[in-house]
Amino acid sequence: MIRIPRSIYEKMIEHARREDPVECCGILGGKDKIIQKSFEIKNLKSSSVQFLMDPQEQLNAFEEMEKSSMKMVAIYHSHPHTIPFPSEMDVQRTFDREMPSIIISLKKKDEPMVKAFRIEKEAIYLEEIELL
Numbered sequence: 001m002i003r004i005p006r007s008i009y010e011k012m013i014e015h016a017r018r019e020d021p022v023e024c025c026g027i028l029g030g031k032d033k034i035i036q037k038s039f040e041i042k043n044l045k046s047s048s049v050q051f052l053m054d055p056q057e058q059l060n061a062f063e064e065m066e067k068s069s070m071k072m073v074a075i076y077h078s079h080p081h082t083i084p085f086p087s088e089m090d091v092q093r094t095f096d097r098e099m100p101s102i103i104i105s106l107k108k109k110d111e112p113m114v115k116a117f118r119i120e121k122e123a124i125y126l127e128e129i130e131l132l
Contacts, residue, residue, distance in 0.1 A: 001033065001127070001128040001129070001130055002028075002033055002035065002073065002074055002100055002102070002116050002127060002128070002129050002130070003033060003034040003035065003129075003130045003132055004028070004035045004129060004130070004131055004132065005035065005036075005131075005132045006131050006132065008028070008035050008037070008038050009114065009129075009131055011038055012026065012038055012076055012102070012104060012114070013104055013112045013114065015038075015040050015078075016078035016080070016104040016106055016112065017106065017109075017112070019043070019078065020078070020080050020106055020109075021048045021080045021081070022043055022046050022047060022048055022080070023043055023045075023047060023048060023049070023050065023051040023077050023078050023079065023080060024040070024043060024051075024076075024077060024078045024104075025041050025043050025051040025053050025075070025076065025077040025078075026038055026039055026040045026041050026075070026076050026077070027039040027041060027053075027058065027061045027062075027065075027072055027074075027075055027076075028072070028073050028074040028075070028076060028102070029061070029064075029065040029068075029070040029071065029072055029073060030070055030071070030073045031069070031070060031071065031073075033073055034073075034132075035073055035074070036068075036070055037064075037065075037068075037070065038076075039057075039060075039061035039064070039065075041053040041054055041057045041058060041061065042054040042057055043077075048080050048081060049087070049089070050089050051077050053075075072099070073100070074099065074100040074101065074102050074116065075099060075100075075101055075102070076101070076102035076103070076104065077090075077101070077102075077103060077104070078103070078104040078105070078106060079103055079104070079105045079106070079107070080106045080107075081106070081107060082105065082107055083105050083107055083113070084103040084104065084105035084113045084114060084115040085103065085115070085117075085124075086101065086103065086117055086119050086124055090103075090119065091119050091124070094119040097118070097119065097120045097121065098118065099118075100116045100117065100118055100127045101116065101117050101118075101119055102114060102115070102116045102117075102129070103115055103116075103117070114129065115129075116128070116129050
């Protein structure tokens with residue numbers, strides 16, 4: 001289970017809406033699967049079907065997390081036109097099979113859907129999100 005303060009949850013949705021039709025991406029930092037801060041990261045692909053996080057912005061986020069004794073708890077990205085389920089590319093590019101991936105779907109623009117997953121080699125598992 002990932003615990004996310006409602007303000008950060010809403011900030012992720014706003015990030016997805018602001019970047020639409022391009023996929024947004026970011027890192028969620030915190031402790032013990034409780035999110036404390038979101039880091040919006042530039043999508044170098046500028047694509048509606050894939051993302052590539054800017055390495056310098058990732059480094060900046062990791063440095064800030066380290067200074068605050070936080071760790072990366074999850075990553076997030078948006079699917080501007082599809083459901084919130086990992087795409088084949090999401091599965092192929094998963095670098096840490098234990099790291100939850102949160103997907104924000106804007107398929108229904110007025111009703112964004114947010115789901116979290118653990119993408120393992122053999123299967124994709126739904127991870128529960130609790131809003132704080």
